[in-house]
Amino acid sequence: xxxxxxxxxxxxxxxxxxxLRALPANIEAEAAFLGAVLIDNRVIEELNTPxxxxxxxxPVHERIYERITQLLDRKAIVTPVTLKPYFEADDALKAxxxxxxxxxxxxxxxxxxxxxxxxxxxxxxxxxxxLVSVGRNLVEAALDTSESVAPLAQIELAExxxxxxxxxxxxxxxxxxxxxxxxxALGMIEQALLSGGHxxxxxxxLTSLNEKVGGLHDSDLIIxxxxxxxxxxxxxxxxxxxxxxxxxxxxADGIPAEKSVGAATAFFSLEMSADQLATRILAEQSGxxxxxxxxxxxxxxxxxxxSFASQKLAELPLYIxxxxxxxxxxxxxxxxxxxxxxxxxxxxxxxxxxxxxxxxASDNRVNEISEISRGLKTxxxxxxxxxxALSQLSRAVEQREDKRPQLSDLRESGSIEQDADMVWFVYRxxxxxxxxxxKRPVExxxxxxxxxxxxxxxxxxxxxxxxxxxxGKQRHGATGKVRLRFEPRITKFSDLADDALADxxxx
Numbered sequence: 285x286x287x288x289x290x291x292x293x294x295x296x297x298x299x300x301x302x303x304l305r306a307l308p309a310n311i312e313a314e315a316a317f318l319g320a321v322l323i324d325n326r327v328i329e330e331l332n333t334p335x336x337x338x339x340x341x342x343p344v345h346e347r348i349y350e351r352i353t354q355l356l357d358r359k360a361i362v363t364p365v366t367l368k369p370y371f372e373a374d375d376a377l378k379a380x381x382x383x384x385x386x387x388x389x390x391x392x393x394x395x396x397x398x399x400x401x402x403x404x405x406x407x408x409x410x411x412x413x414x415l416v417s418v419g420r421n422l423v424e425a426a427l428d429t430s431e432s433v434a435p436l437a438q439i440e441l442a443e444x445x446x447x448x449x450x451x452x453x454x455x456x457x458x459x460x461x462x463x464x465x466x467x468x469a470l471g472m473i474e475q476a477l478l479s480g481g482h483x484x485x486x487x488x489x490l491t492s493l494n495e496k497v498g499g500l501h502d503s504d505l506i507i508x509x510x511x512x513x514x515x516x517x518x519x520x521x522x523x524x525x526x527x528x529x530x531x532x533x534x535x536a537d538g539i540p541a542e543k544s545v546g547a548a549t550a551f552f553s554l555e556m557s558a559d560q561l562a563t564r565i566l567a568e569q570s571g572x573x574x575x576x577x578x579x580x581x582x583x584x585x586x587x588x589x590x591s592f593a594s595q596k597l598a599e600l601p602l603y604i605x606x607x608x609x610x611x612x613x614x615x616x617x618x619x620x621x622x623x624x625x626x627x628x629x630x631x632x633x634x635x636x637x638x639x640x641x642x643x644x645a646s647d648n649r650v651n652e653i654s655e656i657s658r659g660l661k662t663x664x665x666x667x668x669x670x671x672x673a674l675s676q677l678s679r680a681v682e683q684r685e686d687k688r689p690q691l692s693d694l695r696e697s698g699s700i701e702q703d704a705d706m707v708w709f710v711y712r713x714x715x716x717x718x719x720x721x722x723k724r725p726v727e728x729x730x731x732x733x734x735x736x737x738x739x740x741x742x743x744x745x746x747x748x749x750x751x752x753x754x755x756g757k758q759r760h761g762a763t764g765k766v767r768l769r770f771e772p773r774i775t776k777f778s779d780l781a782d783d784a785l786a787d788x789x790x791x
Contacts, residue, residue: 308412309341310405317402318348320395322386325362327399328353335403339410344376348386364390411449418445443617444666486630486670487545489526492766492779497706497758499545500527500630500670504759505661505703507636509675509694510710511682515751516674517556517634518775519710521564523672524549524632528602531629547629547669548601550622552615554638558604562597564775569593573773601626611640612659616666623667631667633660635674636700654699661703675700677709687716691756707757712770713747751777 337350364386485499510516530546567574570593622628641652664671677693689709722736751770767780
């Protein structure tokens, strides 16, 4: 970096103290870059650097670049002449010579020799200024002992700020112009259109679910809840695999990651180990039951199918973290690192109640769960990825005749419902029907016993392998039910495509 990017000042310095350094900036590079843009508007189109007005140190340059980008968005040609009406009353520009300063920017045209390099330097210096700001705030907070000391909380805030700098999000805390938000919304609509008209976010791999919720949207917190045995982890594993596999296939087909409806996925498993999750995915992809895999009861042909599935899974952008008893702060730190290293697009947490809050909140379980759910929602917004968090349900479900879950069944805290953008419940009627199996008939039993067991078998046949995903809450659309097929042998959920099966499960 050139020496003139750092300005040295000794004003107000104490005798013998080291000279004070001003914030890093290169005003001449900013002027040269703006001059290049005004001479040839196509310079902006060829930039590799995400340069924004806030990256300019000189306020006048910031306003000039902002006006340039606004005019270019309107397909206008931008020159010193077309800019003049917007800056005739600009007092700060008058100090630089008035509107003639705009013409002087284009006088020598040196910026055209290396516009990309100039843009990169402006961007890099802006990030350095952000680092200075983060460091200053960190030092001030660490030295301030007037409030109760919470060093772990300060580390969490500092790490979040550093992540924003690493992502170039220097203006993330500022208000966003509505035009920028509109562009983002139009991009989502375009993605939904290109995907066939039903996915505006990341795919779940289940067509019926995608059509109901439009995919998994960035910044959303999705709560996936159900009683034990319903298949929460199985469904979450299926979705994680489907999203990661779609990204793998799209990249192989030459589709860039930003255009794919797939996603690199992080699965934080606080209940199961990484090898147990891998066994589930291998079972799903090879068609061999998890029990047979664990016990080694497989044939040579099965082993070949297993070997083929494992080769396919080796390239999967799916990352499993099975660290037990993670705190919400530690989970957020690990997610940021995965986002930075692997371009994370989806996070799954199994499950919410096994996360730990801070020491202060742990004395009250309701407050701790509230802190965890807010932390997960904050993580979704900070990383701009969907977060699926599995959750337990209270035993109140078992006391009702209709065992279908409701929002009021979410365990331990109403804040889970408040923080969530979507709440899904997994419900399998065959689980409850199987538990009601009457006494098996034998040759000496009476006709009533035979009839009761026959009726049970008919009911079991009707509901076996069928599941409901109940959308209990959705900010983006209507609630309702999605009917799915569940294969317990390989713990796989899939679309209920067979009309005959659908008729069996009709209301």
